[in-house]
Amino acid sequence: MVADTTVPAAPGRLLTLPGVYAPQDDTELLARALGREAIGPDTDVLDLGTGSGALAVHAARLGARVTAVDIARRAVLTARLNAMVTRQRITVLRGDLTAAVPGRTYDVVASNPPYVPSPSVRPPRRGPARSWDAGQDGRAVIDRICAAAPAALRPGGVLLLVHSALCDPDATVRRLTEEGLETTVADQARIPFGPVLRSRRSYLRGRGMLDGEDGEHMEELVVIRAERT
Numbered sequence: 677m678v679a680d681t682t683v684p685a686a687p688g689r690l691l692t693l694p695g696v697y698a699p700q701d702d703t704e705l706l707a708r709a710l711g712r713e714a715i716g717p718d719t720d721v722l723d724l725g726t727g728s729g730a731l732a733v734h735a736a737r738l739g740a741r742v743t744a745v746d747i748a749r750r751a752v753l754t755a756r757l758n759a760m761v762t763r764q765r766i767t768v769l770r771g772d773l774t775a776a777v778p779g780r781t782y783d784v785v786a787s788n789p790p791y792v793p794s795p796s797v798r799p800p801r802r803g804p805a806r807s808w809d810a811g812q813d814g815r816a817v818i819d820r821i822c823a824a825a826p827a828a829l830r831p832g833g834v835l836l837l838v839h840s841a842l843c844d845p846d847a848t849v850r851r852l853t854e855e856g857l858e859t860t861v862a863d864q865a866r867i868p869f870g871p872v873l874r875s876r877r878s879y880l881r882g883r884g885m886l887d888g889e890d891g892e893h894m895e896e897l898v899v900i901r902a903e904r905t
Contacts, residue, residue, distance in 0.1 A: 690728050690758045696751050697727040697788075697807035701867045702897050706788050706838040707734045709863050709899040713784055713834060715740045722780075722828060724773050724787040724821065727807060729755030729766065731786055736764035740784070743767045745776040748806060774824045781830045789817040791839040792872055795879050808872060812883070814843035822851040829857075829904040836862070841896035842885050852902040862901035866894050 692698040710731065715721070719740040723732040726744035732755060736742045744755050744766055752770045759766040769776045790799060790807060793814040800806045810816040818839055825835045835857065837848065845861055852859040873880070873895060880886050 690730055690733065691754060691761060692728045693750050693754045693757075695804045695807075696748070696754045699728060699730040700870075701865065702788050702838045703730050705863055705865050705897055705899055706786060706836060707731055709836050709838075709901065710735060710784070710786055711738065712862075713836075715784065717741075719784060720782045721784045721786065722774075722777065722782040724785060724825070725789045725817070726755045726768065727751050727788070729758040729768065731788065732766045732768070733758055733762050733764050735784070735786070736766050737762075743769065743777060743780075743782075745769050745771050745773065747772050751807075773820060774828045777828070781828055781833065783830055783833050784836065785825045785828050785833070786836045787821055787825070788838050789821060791815075791818055791843050793842055793876070793880060793883065793885060795876075810843075814840065815847070818843060818848060819851065822848060822855065826852070826855040826857055826902075826904065831904055833904045835900070835902040837900045837902070838897060839900075841898055842880065845898045845900065848900050852900065855902075856904070857902035858905050859900065859902040861898050863899040865897045867897060869893055869895055 715738040717739050721735040721740040721742045723744040726732050726746045732742045732744035755768045790810040791814045792808040794809040799816050849859045
């Protein structure tokens with residue numbers, strides 16, 4: 677399903693309401709991974725946890741039929757506004773991951789979920805941190821996607837999931853492989869710690885999540901690609 681084409685960049689500046697995750701390096705990395713797939717007018721794409729709708733807009737510009745889902749009302753509104761501003765036809769639904777589209781299947785499921793490890797056991801139910809906090813190991817949402825997304829893939833369909841290497845990419849690969857998907861780490865990037873991770877160095881160090889001096893300042897992002905063969 678991979679296309680040998682020039683990879684378009686992610687959308688430029690979009691509207692982002694307060695409390696909604698603004699497009700960042702992980703958005704760009706996932707958008708580039710999406711651009712390497714063979715996407716056209718007959719491709720159905722599901723964007724889980726759409727936030728601002730940046731990835732949904734990108735997929736629509738590639739020609740796909742796009743459904744975007746988010747549990748946060750403000751994110752749903754933001755994604756709808758950005759679809760209007762960019763003149764892209766996108767169906768934006770409010771719901772909890774694939775529960776928002778019961779029984780439907782897609783050619784591509786993409787997600788940039790919350791993945792930052794937090795001292796709190798449970799992810800927040802409201803506020804800006806809802807966009808990034810994901811339990812003590814950062815996997816509270818990732819593991820749910822690994823469990824739910826495979827059933828939403830058609831034969832030959834692909835899941836693209838971006839998250840931090842702090843959240844154990846090997847565990848993601850293992851879980852998706854156990855679900856019967858052909859799974860690899862498709863892309864990686866190293867970026868400086870942002871404000872949230874800088875504020876949590878002590879916590880991450882205490883959990884053994886930081887590796888060496890460079891690991892105190894740089895975060896590795898990964899894109900997991902899992903295909904239903």
